[in-house]
Amino acid sequence: MRVESLHLNSNQIGIVLAIAPFVQVVACPVWTWLADRYPKLHGPLMGILATIGGSSVLGLYFLPEMLTEMDERMMATCVLGFVFAFFGSPICALVDSAVLKILDDQKILYGNQRLWGSVSNGVHILVVGLLIAQYGINIAFAIFFVGLVSFVLLSILFVQFDKHMIHRSSHDNTNNSEDEETNSLLAGKSTPLTGTNYMYDPSSTTWSHYTTHPPRPSRRESQQSQNTRRESIANTLYLSDDQLHTLTNVTTTSLMAMDARIEANHELLQSDMAYPPLGLALSLIPTMDTSMSAFALLGQEDEYGIPEKAILKSYIVYTFMISILLYGISHSMISQFLFLLLKDLGMSPSIIGWTGPIGGTAEVITFWLSRQLFDKYSVTFLMTLAYLSFMFRALVYTCLTSYETKSIIVALLLQNINGFAYALVWSTAVAQVDGFFPVEQRSIAQGILASSFSGLGYGIGCVLGGYIYSVYGFIRLFQTSIAICSISLIVFLSGRR
Template sequence: MGTSYVLPKLLYVSLYSLYGSAIAYMVIFYDEEMGMNPQEIGLLLATPYFVQIISSPLWTLVADSYPRFQGRLMALLALLGGTSVLALPLLAEFVEKYSGPIIFWLAMCLALMYSFFGSPLVALVDSSVLKILGDQKILYGNQRLWGSISNGICIFAVGILINRVGVLSAFYLFGIASVFLIIFCLMTRFEDTTAGHEERQSLLSKSEVRGNYAYNPEQEPLQRQESSTMNTDDDRQSRRSSINTAYAPPPFFSQYQHSSDRGSIWRRDSVASHANTVLLDDEESRRYHQLLQTITATTTYAAMDAQHEANQVMSTMGNEQYPSIGLALSHIPTVETSMAAFSLVGQRQPDGASIYLEKSSLRSLRVQTFLLMVLLFGLAYSMIGQFLFLIYRNDLGMDPSYMGLTGPLAGIAEVMTFWLSKKLFDTYSVTTLTTAAHVLYVFRNLVFMSLKRDDTVSIAVALGLQVINGFCYALMWSTAVTEVDTFFPEEQRAMAQGILAALFSGLGYGLGCALGGFIYDYGSVCLLAASSCIAVFGLLAFYIGRLQPEHGH
């Protein structure tokens, strides 16, 4: 019997309502209500991106170490982070009474508070959803899709409210969403699945071999008969997931397979490999399942598991078949969850090896230039993205109700690009896709520079360009996630994804916000031109790296 997984959907809806309300329109609030200049706005907007490089892995490590308290931990962080945002309208009341520097540093304290407590919520909600799904992690994308829908709807609705009531209305919706998020977090409960050390070792060192299967083949016809009764989209993907996981271990145990080997069965090459040759009875199956749950309870490994399962299902599809949107999203991890991989530093695998990233891979010019390109694209992208609403209002004279359309337009473009990403990867090379993302992004900036204020056609074109913006972001991130996996062996990919996310969204976005604030003082044309130049420089660095022959691992 299938499971609808209502709680994960509610977690995502309430979480992304926060990002679609006050956080989305924060730049307008800083400008209108607090009278800050672009440099101050840029520094305030940059703070969360720098801090989350530390805060996301830290709180993820705490949640993975104490799973029974994860729901209450998320509720506490949502309370503290939400309080820091809701305190901003109160601070705005003192703008006329105190000098600018005092107001700025008080706002910076609130930004730091939100960065440390509020920013990690995305990674923690991802972690909770993955743990709730258990061995059905392939359904992760189906739940995450509700967050994208919520974000787009909220940005649109808040834009209408701001046009009629004022920018403070965004904080009303933020407060309501925070209350619901805290409630849903408190409803999230996990049992401590950590098994005793002696029990794990006795299972892994079991010497009696009664077959060469990790599952009972006599039960397979019954499993197939039961699975045929499931009709919903979630259940169809659950059926695929259970079939795949019956044969394939989590990536924590797996050897890397080249794309040509995707159809073959993965083998376990670790201290747990002996379990692959044991025919498990009911009690042993229960203990073995508990062992897998314990090892894959770590957020990063759970996300990798979902990604690999989705990749297996998608690799079996024909050229004319398209995956569901949920399956496509399961294949592409979020930036925040990728960044949580830094919580693995210092931990050890079952074979005693430390988790680290080989310096030899990082010394490769091909890898260095690719990571530099990702950093520069994140920098160029955030320079415009964070100040987009100011450009809309100050340079184009656009009403907030029209600004709200950017949420659905960009959201649809991003989700559709993620959905088509596998088809794009199968059809075009990484060089072509990376070039397309950069060229379209620069084209969008150049068109923006030619738009006129208070012109209906210009406003319509500006909104249309947001579709290109969403496409460029999704294409760049999905391509980067796929390409970085080819640079490093299996056991190092989690850390590689963490570095990728830190460069793209952490360092890249942070520097972009700060630099964008200083350049915007010279006008939006200068900002758009600088962003385009940085993107072109990153693309040239990427081309230089592609001249180096590719080495296999």
């Protein structure tokens, strides 16, 4: 909203918004690698990056008074946008990394912590919207400043790690069946199990290296032994004895995130509950930022014992990735300009604030049910449902009338579809990519997926959306978004053949 108050047009706003997605693909791996390499610097690094990135946001407050020429404002806004993208955007990945390090051998509880981030996001969007309606846009900067100072102090004073706090892996013999799986996938000849969405049997997956503790007992066995500590079966790096010494001081964020996912998957497979705990379900779905941090592993394959990274030789794999890229473009064309679109519709900031909790609730519920949906329905059905839901939402938007109470209510209800479609696409894509790649390559594969969606896809969508919105208006913006999403669906379906 402050970018709009600088009197930039939609085209210029799109260019500014496009900076973050492109830069974040590089910034996340850089800063997470540094935090992983030097654990003692993790807390101070979070504080420093938050200070620099947050200062760029606060700088927007002073721009209207400092610069009068439009070209100067645009240039300064782009510079501040770049500073925030490079220093501020990776904060989410570093927070995820800190949580995973704090949890240590109980990474399965990661989703319980992540849930509070979703709750906080929805509540703050609502509260800030109400306050802006009462006191004006400047109150948002005051709230941001208080939150920024609090975060910096907490990060520097309390987020402290020692290299000896991080669990290290021991070794075991590599399973021959896993070698066969890896070789098959590297050759681009993966074959899914008949009648399922999996490229392998998830209930019989074996790991080449365990931690210093054996696999945990089942849920029932754990309940029978109150003194049994919850240990992660997944906190594992696929290394031989002669490679272990290279990781004395290194633990990567992406591998820790994969630990949490493998552990959550193991727990879900052993559970006989119809619906899993919400935190456990969220542990199974990696965040965008943490997924992109996996690019820090590129160029270090020999050190980590990770095989070559690219297996995009299968038609179904690269059509799937192209489809996700196109969906990211169409999705960002609407989501990145949503506040402007809703304002044109006649919504006040207090009503716009409700989009946070409404969309966030639908998103979290969909993530919660994602595993059951993935096991019950085909990937083709789930992705098609998500794409059609997104297009339906955009189509309804084109029929709404500005400053009409009925249209405003419908627009708010459409946020449920937005949260559902986004969460269904992301959770299904994550599960499908896990099926495409062997275990050792999934971290980087998830990084490719995230960069296709929220990196390249969002960046192109911001520029394209800003231009269309500025020149042709919001109706044509929705129509173009629908057209691109339709192409994405066609590409996806062609790969499923």
